[in-house]
Amino acid sequence: MKFGVVVFPGSNCDADAYHAFKDALGQPTTYLWHKDHDLRGVDCVILPGGFSYGDYLRSGAIARFSPLMREVREFAGKGGLVLGICNGFQVLLELNLLPGAMLRNKRLKFLCQYVTIRVENDKTPFTRKGTKGRVLRIPIAHFDGNWYAPLETVKEVEGNGQVVFRYCDSEGRLTEESNINGSLNAVAGLMNKEGNVMGMMPHPERAVESILGSEDGLVVLHSLLENIS
Amino acid sequence: MNTLHDDAVLARHNLTRGEYDLIAKLIGREPNLTELGIFSAMWSEHCSYKSSKVFLKDLPTKAPNVVQGPGENAGIIDIGEGRVIVFKIESHNHPSYIEPFQGAATGVGGILRDIFTMGARPVALMDSLRFGPLDNPKNRSIMEGVVSGISSYGNSIGVPTVGGEVYFDECYSLNPLVNVFCLGLAEKDKIFYAKTEAPGNAILYVGAKTGRDGIHGASMASQEFGEDTEAKRPNVQVGDPFKEKLLVEACLEVMERRIIVGIQDMGAAGLTCSTTEMPAKSGNGVEIDLDLVPQREKGMTPYEILLSESQERMLIAARPDQVAAVKEAFAKWDLDAVEIGKVTDGGRLTCRFHGKIIVDVPVSAVVDLCPAYNRPWKEPEIPARRRSGATIPLPKDSNDILRRLLSSPTIANKEWVYRQYDHMVQTNTALLPGAGAAVLRIRGSKKGLAMTLDGNGRYAALDPRTGGKAAVAEACRNLACVGARPIGVTNCLNFGNPEKPEVMGQFKAAVEGLSQACKAFGIAVTGGNVSFYNETEGIAIDPTPVLGIVGLLEDIDRVVTPGFKASGDTVILLGENTEEFGGSEYLEAVGSISGGAPPEVDLDREIAVQETLLEAISEGLVRSANDPSEGGLAVCAAECAFHSPGKIGFELDFSEDLRPDAILFGESQSRILLTVRPENAARVLEIAAKREVPAKVVGTTGGAALKIRVGGKLLVDLPAAEANRLWMDSIPKYFAATKSPS
Numbered sequence: 005m006k007f008g009v010v011v012f013p014g015s016n017c018d019a020d021a022y023h024a025f026k027d028a029l030g031q032p033t034t035y036l037w038h039k040d041h042d043l044r045g046v047d048c049v050i051l052p053g054g055f056s057y058g059d060y061l062r063s064g065a066i067a068r069f070s071p072l073m074r075e076v077r078e079f080a081g082k083g084g085l086v087l088g089i090c091n092g093f094q095v096l097l098e099l100n101l102l103p104g105a106m107l108r109n110k111r112l113k114f115l116c117q118y119v120t121i122r123v124e125n126d127k128t129p130f131t132r133k134g135t136k137g138r139v140l141r142i143p144i145a146h147f148d149g150n151w152y153a154p155l156e157t158v159k160e161v162e163g164n165g166q167v168v169f170r171y172c173d174s175e176g177r178l179t180e181e182s183n184i185n186g187s188l189n190a191v192a193g194l195m196n197k198e199g200n201v202m203g204m205m206p207h208p209e210r211a212v213e214s215i216l217g218s219e220d221g222l223v224v225l226h227s228l229l230e231n232i233s
Numbered sequence: 234m235n236t237l238h239d240d241a242v243l244a245r246h247n248l249t250r251g252e253y254d255l256i257a258k259l260i261g262r263e264p265n266l267t268e269l270g271i272f273s274a275m276w277s278e279h280c281s282y283k284s285s286k287v288f289l290k291d292l293p294t295k296a297p298n299v300v301q302g303p304g305e306n307a308g309i310i311d312i313g314e315g316r317v318i319v320f321k322i323e324s325h326n327h328p329s330y331i332e333p334f335q336g337a338a339t340g341v342g343g344i345l346r347d348i349f350t351m352g353a354r355p356v357a358l359m360d361s362l363r364f365g366p367l368d369n370p371k372n373r374s375i376m377e378g379v380v381s382g383i384s385s386y387g388n389s390i391g392v393p394t395v396g397g398e399v400y401f402d403e404c405y406s407l408n409p410l411v412n413v414f415c416l417g418l419a420e421k422d423k424i425f426y427a428k429t430e431a432p433g434n435a436i437l438y439v440g441a442k443t444g445r446d447g448i449h450g451a452s453m454a455s456q457e458f459g460e461d462t463e464a465k466r467p468n469v470q471v472g473d474p475f476k477e478k479l480l481v482e483a484c485l486e487v488m489e490r491r492i493i494v495g496i497q498d499m500g501a502a503g504l505t506c507s508t509t510e511m512p513a514k515s516g517n518g519v520e521i522d523l524d525l526v527p528q529r530e531k532g533m534t535p536y537e538i539l540l541s542e543s544q545e546r547m548l549i550a551a552r553p554d555q556v557a558a559v560k561e562a563f564a565k566w567d568l569d570a571v572e573i574g575k576v577t578d579g580g581r582l583t584c585r586f587h588g589k590i591i592v593d594v595p596v597s598a599v600v601d602l603c604p605a606y607n608r609p610w611k612e613p614e615i616p617a618r619r620r621s622g623a624t625i626p627l628p629k630d631s632n633d634i635l636r637r638l639l640s641s642p643t644i645a646n647k648e649w650v651y652r653q654y655d656h657m658v659q660t661n662t663a664l665l666p667g668a669g670a671a672v673l674r675i676r677g678s679k680k681g682l683a684m685t686l687d688g689n690g691r692y693a694a695l696d697p698r699t700g701g702k703a704a705v706a707e708a709c710r711n712l713a714c715v716g717a718r719p720i721g722v723t724n725c726l727n728f729g730n731p732e733k734p735e736v737m738g739q740f741k742a743a744v745e746g747l748s749q750a751c752k753a754f755g756i757a758v759t760g761g762n763v764s765f766y767n768e769t770e771g772i773a774i775d776p777t778p779v780l781g782i783v784g785l786l787e788d789i790d791r792v793v794t795p796g797f798k799a800s801g802d803t804v805i806l807l808g809e810n811t812e813e814f815g816g817s818e819y820l821e822a823v824g825s826i827s828g829g830a831p832p833e834v835d836l837d838r839e840i841a842v843q844e845t846l847l848e849a850i851s852e853g854l855v856r857s858a859n860d861p862s863e864g865g866l867a868v869c870a871a872e873c874a875f876h877s878p879g880k881i882g883f884e885l886d887f888s889e890d891l892r893p894d895a896i897l898f899g900e901s902q903s904r905i906l907l908t909v910r911p912e913n914a915a916r917v918l919e920i921a922a923k924r925e926v927p928a929k930v931v932g933t934t935g936g937a938a939l940k941i942r943v944g945g946k947l948l949v950d951l952p953a954a955e956a957n958r959l960w961m962d963s964i965p966k967y968f969a970a971t972k973s974p975s
Contacts, residue, residue, distance in 0.1 A: 013475070013478070013479055013566065013567065014389070014475050014478055014479075016389075016390065016391025016478065016658055017391070017658060019659070020658065020659060020660045023660065023676075024660075053658075054391060055388070055389040055391075055474070055475060055478070057475065058389065058473070058474065058475025058476075058478075059389070059475075060475065113652075113653050114384050114385075114388060114652075114653045114654075114655070115652055115653070116388075116651075116652050116653070116654060116655045116656055116657060117648075117652050143657050145388070145655040145657060145658065147388075207657075209660065210657050210660050213660075215663050215674055215789065215790070216657075216660060216661075216662065216663060216674075217663075217665070
C-alpha cells in the first residue's frame, strides 16, 4: 500500500509521518509537494501536523488553498483514504471535508503530553485493528484542538458514528479532566459520513516505537494497511 | 585630535573616546556615522567579548573529539559513525526583560540559526530560565511571556524543547535570565563554515526582508538598564518562526547539494556582522550595494540597513556558477535570495548606497582589532566553610520543611512550563522532560544523546569558584544518572556590570572554577556566550554561570530514569552526607538566611561517584538514579517516588552522627541515590568499594508513604500522593487565574 505525506510550507511532522509509514509500517511512502497537482498514485493521503503557513490567520486556513488540495478533494470525493493528523485535521475542517471547527484549548495554552483516547468506532478503515472501547496512549501537541460544531451537526455526527476517538482517562472513562482541550463530546478523532476521511488531534506517528514510550499509534497504521485487498 | 563626533554621539554608541581614537587610527581617518555604527556594534561587549576574552583563555577548548571549538557560530563534537553534533547556548536576557514574548522567541530563532548555518539539522532545544518570585505579578507576567515566546517559536518551527531548568530568586526580578540551547546533528563531511573563500564569489542575501527592528540590539545587551528601559522596546526584534522554518529547509537543501561555499546567519549586529566576519575568516573583503538589500520599510538609511537585527536572514557566499541554483532553491520555499555584492581581495568592507561609497573599512579592524580589556577585578570574599547553618535551630517538624521545599517553585514540578513546549516532534525524544537530563535516540545508531543545563546562582554568589565547579559537576552527574558520559560543553555566563571590580572578580573566579572542573572531566568547552550588564537600577544578578553539557549513551536501551521501578527494590546512596547548608533551598525555606559557603566540590570524588554509577549501569544493575541537589536527599528521594508509576513510596534509614536536617535537606555534592533489585545491591557496593566511593544501602522502595528515619527517629512521614500534589500544584496555582472562556 502506498502512502503519500503532503508537505505544506510550515509542516513539521511530515518527516515523522514519513518515518512511521515507511520504516515502522514498512510501506512505500512518498512526499507530496503542496505546489504540485499530482498525488503520485498513492492509496492513502496523510496531511501531517505542523504549522502550515505559520497558522497565522487560523490553523489550516491558508493550507486549504494550496494547489494540491484540488487533487486531495477529488481523491477524497472518490472514496480515497485521507488521514489528517493535528494540523492536518485542522486543514480537513477548513476544507470542509470534515464538519465543525477548532477553538483554542480550554485553558488557552499549547499542550504537549501523552493522553489516553478511547476507540469509539472500530468499523472504520482507521480503526479496524482496534476494538471498540480500547484505550490508546498517544501524545498530543496543539494549541487549537477544542473541536466545536453546532448542536445539529453534533447530533448528526454522533448518530452516524462519525466520532472515532474520544479523550478519556486511563480506565476509559470520560471525565471533564480527561477532556484535555475541552472538545465537544470529548472528540479526539472524527471521520466523514462516508468513512474514508479522518482527522485526529493525537499523533499516532509519535507512538509507533517502544523506545519513545508507546506503540499504540500502530493501531491506526495497521488498520490502514487492512484496506488494501 | 579627532573631533568629527562629540561625546554625546560616542556615548550613544557606547564607545569610549579612547576606542574612538583607535578606530580613527585603524581606518586612517575619522569614521562617518554609519562606520561608527558598525564599530559600535562589532566592538560591543556582546559581539567582541572585550572584557571577558582575557579570562576565557583559561577554558579548555581542545579534546580529541572536538571538531570545532570557540570562534564559529557553534561548537562541533565528533560522536562517531560519521556523525557530529553542533551545539551552543546563548543568552537573550535583556530583550526578554523588555518584551518577554518576542525577546524569548527571537532567542530561540537566533540560536537555531547558529546551528543550521553550520549544516546541521536542529534536533533539540533547551532553556535555562530564571525569574523573580512568583508572588509578584510582574514576575508572573514575564514568566508567562517568556514561556509562550519559546513555545510559539520552537513549536512552530518543529524543533522539540526537550529540557532545561527554571529557577526563582529575588535577584532575577529586574533581570530575568533566558539562556537558550540548541543542538543539531550533521554528517561529519557536510559541515559548513562562515567563509567567503575567494574573490569573485557572489554574496547573496536570503530570507526575510530588513526592517527597522532591533537596531543596536547588540549594544543594548552591553549596557545596564535604568528607568528608561521601556523606551528600549523598539530595540527588540520580532520573530517569524514560519519564515525561519522555510529558511531551515532551504539552507539545508543548498548545503546538502553543496551549491554554496559559505554561510552565516545575521544575528547580533545583522548585516554588519556577517559581511565582516565571513570575509575576515577567508582573508577577503566584501563589496555590497545596500540598495539591493530587500527592505521591509521605505526610506531606510545605510546606518539602519547595516545595523538592523531583523530576524530570519542569512548571508551566503556562492561561486558565480552556483548562483542560479541557489536562487531556484530559495524560490521553491518562497524566499528572497538576492545577490547584493561580491567577494573582493582588498580585505575591506565597501558599501554603496545610491551609487556612492558610504562605508569603506578594513574588515580585520572591525572583527579582530577591538581592544581587549584587562579590567580591574577584586577577589571575592569567601565566607568560612561550614559556618552557616550550624547556628540555626533544628527544625521541629521535618515533614513541614519537606512540604515547603516541595512547593518551592524552584524545586516543584515544571510541567506547567514544559507541556507548553512540543517536546516530542521529530520523534527522537526517548526521555520526556522532568528528569535531570533529556535523552534523544539517534536514528540508525545504537547510541543515544543526553543533554542538560545546570547552574546555581546562589552557590556562585557565595563562592563563584565553587559555583562554577558545582555547575559542571552537577551537569555531568545529571548525565551520569541517565547513563551518559559527558562529551562536550557550552556555557552561558550571566553576570553584572564588568566595569565593577567585584563583578569582574566573580567572573574570573567562576571561569576558573568551571575550567578546572571541565579539565578534570576531560571535556572541552566548544563555545557559548557571555552576558554582562545584567543589572537594572544598579542591582546586579547573582553571578550565574549556566553550563550546557552533552553526553553520549553507548546503548540507548540502557537509559536510566529517575522514577522507582518497583516496590521492594533496594535503595543505595553513593557518596557521603555532610553538614553543608550554605546556599541551600533549606536555608531559604526556613527564613532566607543567606551567607555561608556553598557545598564543597571534590572533583576526584565526584568523578569516582559518577564512574561507579556508569559502571553499574553498564552492567544492567541500576533501575533508577537521581542526584540530590536543591532540597537535598529528602527531595531527591521524593522525586524518584513521584516519577514512578503509581507513586511508589520508600523507607530510608540513616544513622550518621550529623545534624538530621543536614542529612535530610543538606546539599552536599557528589551523591547519587539509586535503586537496584535486592540481589544486585552487593555488586554495586563492590564496584563502589573498588573505586573507593562511600556507598551504603539506605532503605527500600514500597508502600504509599515517604518515610525517612534518622538515628532511629521517623522524621519524615508523608503520604506520597499528598506530597506529589504539593509538588505538582505549586507552579500552576500561581497562574490559575487563566480560566476557560466558556
